[in-house]
Amino acid sequence: MQHSKTLYEKGLLKNLKMLTQRQYSNFKFVARLDQIKTFYTGIKALNFENNGKFQVSEDGLRVTVEEGNCVQANLYITASCFAEFHVVDMVTFGLNMNIISECLGLFAGIPCSLKMFYKGDGAPLVLVLHPNEEADISAECSIKTTNIDDVIDYNLDEESRTLNVVFVRGPALANIFQELNKAADELRITLSPRQPHFKIETLGVVKTETFVEVAKTSDMIMLFNCRDTTSACYRNTEMRLTHKALAAASKVAIKTDSSGLLEMHFMMQSEEQAEVYVQFYIMPLAEI
Amino acid sequence: MKCTLDGGNTKVFAKAVQSLSKFGGDLFVEADVDGMQLRTLNPTKSAVGTYRFNKSFFDYYETNQNEETYCKIDMRACLTVFRNTKQVERCDMTFIQDQEKFQIQLKCQHETLKNTCISVDDEENITAEMTPENNCNTICGSHKIFTEISNNFNPAEEEITLEAQDKKINVKNYVEGSRVNEKFMRSQLQLNADEFDKYNIEKQTSITFCLKEFRALLMFAEALNESVCLQFDMAGSPVFVGISHRDEIHCLLIMSTLSSDEVSFYDDCQESDVQETSTSKLCQKRKLNSTRTNDKSKSFRRDTKQKCITEDTTLSNSSSLFQFEKNSNKRSSSLSIAAPRNQNPSLMTESISDNSILLLPAVCEESNRIHTNPRKQTLALTSAEEGVTEISSSGDEDCVPESPKRQERANLRTIFSRCFQATYVPSEPSTHGQIFALDSDTE
Numbered sequence: 001m002q003h004s005k006t007l008y009e010k011g012l013l014k015n016l017k018m019l020t021q022r023q024y025s026n027f028k029f030v031a032r033l034d035q036i037k038t039f040y041t042g043i044k045a046l047n048f049e050n051n052g053k054f055q056v057s058e059d060g061l062r063v064t065v066e067e068g069n070c071v072q073a074n075l076y077i078t079a080s081c082f083a084e085f086h087v088v089d090m091v092t093f094g095l096n097m098n099i100i101s102e103c104l105g106l107f108a109g110i111p112c113s114l115k116m117f118y119k120g121d122g123a124p125l126v127l128v129l130h131p132n133e134e135a136d137i138s139a140e141c142s143i144k145t146t147n148i149d150d151v152i153d154y155n156l157d158e159e160s161r162t163l164n165v166v167f168v169r170g171p172a173l174a175n176i177f178q179e180l181n182k183a184a185d186e187l188r189i190t191l192s193p194r195q196p197h198f199k200i201e202t203l204g205v206v207k208t209e210t211f212v213e214v215a216k217t218s219d220m221i222m223l224f225n226c227r228d229t230t231s232a233c234y235r236n237t238e239m240r241l242t243h244k245a246l247a248a249a250s251k252v253a254i255k256t257d258s259s260g261l262l263e264m265h266f267m268m269q270s271e272e273q274a275e276v277y278v279q280f281y282i283m284p285l286a287e288i
Numbered sequence: 289m290k291c292t293l294d295g296g297n298t299k300v301f302a303k304a305v306q307s308l309s310k311f312g313g314d315l316f317v318e319a320d321v322d323g324m325q326l327r328t329l330n331p332t333k334s335a336v337g338t339y340r341f342n343k344s345f346f347d348y349y350e351t352n353q354n355e356e357t358y359c360k361i362d363m364r365a366c367l368t369v370f371r372n373t374k375q376v377e378r379c380d381m382t383f384i385q386d387q388e389k390f391q392i393q394l395k396c397q398h399e400t401l402k403n404t405c406i407s408v409d410d411e412e413n414i415t416a417e418m419t420p421e422n423n424c425n426t427i428c429g430s431h432k433i434f435t436e437i438s439n440n441f442n443p444a445e446e447e448i449t450l451e452a453q454d455k456k457i458n459v460k461n462y463v464e465g466s467r468v469n470e471k472f473m474r475s476q477l478q479l480n481a482d483e484f485d486k487y488n489i490e491k492q493t494s495i496t497f498c499l500k501e502f503r504a505l506l507m508f509a510e511a512l513n514e515s516v517c518l519q520f521d522m523a524g525s526p527v528f529v530g531i532s533h534r535d536e537i538h539c540l541l542i543m544s545t546l547s548s549d550e551v552s553f554y555d556d557c558q559e560s561d562v563q564e565t566s567t568s569k570l571c572q573k574r575k576l577n578s579t580r581t582n583d584k585s586k587s588f589r590r591d592t593k594q595k596c597i598t599e600d601t602t603l604s605n606s607s608s609l610f611q612f613e614k615n616s617n618k619r620s621s622s623l624s625i626a627a628p629r630n631q632n633p634s635l636m637t638e639s640i641s642d643n644s645i646l647l648l649p650a651v652c653e654e655s656n657r658i659h660t661n662p663r664k665q666t667l668a669l670t671s672a673e674e675g676v677t678e679i680s681s682s683g684d685e686d687c688v689p690e691s692p693k694r695q696e697r698a699n700l701r702t703i704f705s706r707c708f709q710a711t712y713v714p715s716e717p718s719t720h721g722q723i724f725a726l727d728s729d730t731e
Contacts, residue, residue: 108702137703172398179372179402207407208365218399 029118032084036114040104042075045245052097072281094148103141154281162258164191164226170249172220192229232260232284245278260284289319290382292348298379302370303511310504318358335501335543345536358413420519420528428486428517431509451494496546
């Protein structure tokens with residue numbers, strides 16, 4: 001473990017308010033975020049598994065979390081969301097999601113700014129949190145990084161003739177999912193250009209069969225573009241992994257095709273109007 | 289059977305289901321030409337609740353001629369459907385698949401449709417052919433007064449006893465002479481007849497019944513904002529609690545009551561009571577021995593009027609653990625005040641008005657106990673002749689001024705919140721695998 005002195009004392013940070021040019025040369029990745037709230041929400045939404053993969057490129061930051069071979073969650077923050085963003089080539093490292101979530105939550109909800117530093121292979125990720133109102137308090141965290149294997153590359157074919165895309169308002173969809181029976185084993189999601197347009201059935205509850213149906217003309221559906229009827233079952237426990245992202249989302253894009261692979265984009269609007277979004281891929285259960 | 293409810297009535301229906309769900313696990317749905325009723329039994333079968341909805345309650349109601357459908361469905365499944373009815377605009381209920389499933393369709397805002405099909409368990413129904421007699425005791429009052437009464441008691445309280453007399457009524461959570469352990473705290477409140485809308489006691493009597501189902505019904509009465517009517521006879525006969533709403537909804541809760549035994553046991557019980565309390569110096573809370581409720585299994589298919597419980601309890605009246613002190617300048621119709629139950633025994637209830645009846649906790653010093661009425665038939669506990677004033681009636685003199693408040697810097701606590709949490713997280717193993725210094729003691 002490195003530093004017992006703060007970066008400031010070591011002379012690495014000349015000015016707490018701003019990163020100077022000289023500092024960049026030491027680091028492979030440096031970034032500053034003025035409001036951590038949306039980033040923190042995104043990290044929390046991904047915190048269902050401990051191993052997270054951080055990939056930083058010129059376009060922005062991507063955090064990936066996988067559960068088995070069935071669920072993959074990605075957090076995307078474009079470079080334009082950051083106040084400052086510098087990266088040398090591509091930087092990839094693994095991190096414990098629980099730890100970074102706790103570190104970001106150190107100031108328990110007070111608005112903070114965040115600076116991230118990463119020196120390179122094997123070096124820890126350094127976070128410096130600075131509450132926006134308090135001038136004399138800051139927190140520095142140094143988190144060990146690990147090497148991590150590649151993640152599965154999920155993809156929905158844009159040209160597929162069975163590709164269905166639906167945009168739904170976040171709060172309304174959150175309401176629907178919240179009311180679904182938590183005791184259900186599976187959820188069957190059906191999208192179709194014909195009636196029923198958007199249907200979620202709960203399966204596996206004793207003595208009860210329930211479904212929720214939304215017409216495509218509903219005002220909670222912002223876009224409805226279905227080419228063919230698709231229907232697939234998903235494990236309820238896996239679907240419930242999305243609930244934190246869903247609760248924070250302003251809008252949700254649902255995409256699927258005849259393969260049954262479900263892609264959900266949760267857009268989280270941040271204060272500066274720059275978008276942070278969480279993307280989930282969920283594999284369907286095999287039809288017998 | 290097919291029926292439709294509008295949004296507002298769906299909410300009322302949902303409240304009915306929620307109220308009935310507090311009884312037991314099965315919901316009996318019965319539909320005939322005139323309307324639909326929901327019934328349920330409690331697990332010990334000592335209470336049956338019937339909520340009847342006239343066909344005028346529904347926007348659309350259709351049954352086959354002379355058809356009487358009845359079935360039993362799982363209460364929880366039904367409750368799940370009606371848990372959140374905020375966005376419901378319409379509710380359609382029907383039996384499908386040849387009476388094998390009960391279908392509930394909720395049309396909600398944003399063109400959302402929620403559909404549930406609940407499998408019918410059984411084709412069973414309850415028959416409870418009991419009606420209150422015409423000349424039995426009747427007490428009717430707004431739901432508010434009854435809710436106040438029930439709030440006076442601990443939410444965990446199982447039973448209450450009503451001692452109804454000509455002009456007033458005592459409500460208490462114990463039956464005198466019963467054996468209880470040291471922790472039990474008895475509370476009692478007295479209300480005058482004029483607190484109720486209708487108070488007609490043909491025969492003075494005392495009944496004891498379960499509070500849980502009564503509270504469940506009160507919940508629905510509150511939702512409807514209606515008054516509640518109690519009809520009862522003597523101890524042992526069932527008590528009928530009813531609500532009537534605009535001729536559209538009629539609710540009836542029939543509960544069994546404890547029967548009173550003859551007074552032959554009376555003396556024995558009283559002596560042991562005296563022994564128990566004389567040992568303690570301060571008033572202590574007493575936990576109620578809940579042995580009574582287990583024996584109340586009855587079948588309502590029997591057409592009997594008398595419901596007997598095997599538990600032996602008597603009504604005694606002279607072991608007055610409670611003393612009432614009325615202020616000398618009381619008006620004739622003084623307010624009855626219910627003292628809050630969980631009191632610090634060394635303090636006194638604050639007098640709410642000058643003309644209040646104060647409820648003093650049992651003072652277990654022998655010298656102060658006054659046995660007012662050795663007569664066994666009188667149920668009233670009258671006031672103490674000597675004013676028992678060792679406990680002051682108001683808390684003003686005992687008031688200690690508040691210490692000055694610390695100036696809070698709210699941020700400090702949140703910023704340093706981590707310092708207040710345990711530092712060692714056992715799930716994360718130490719990086720080195722060797723402990724050089726153990727955690728210091730938490731002091």
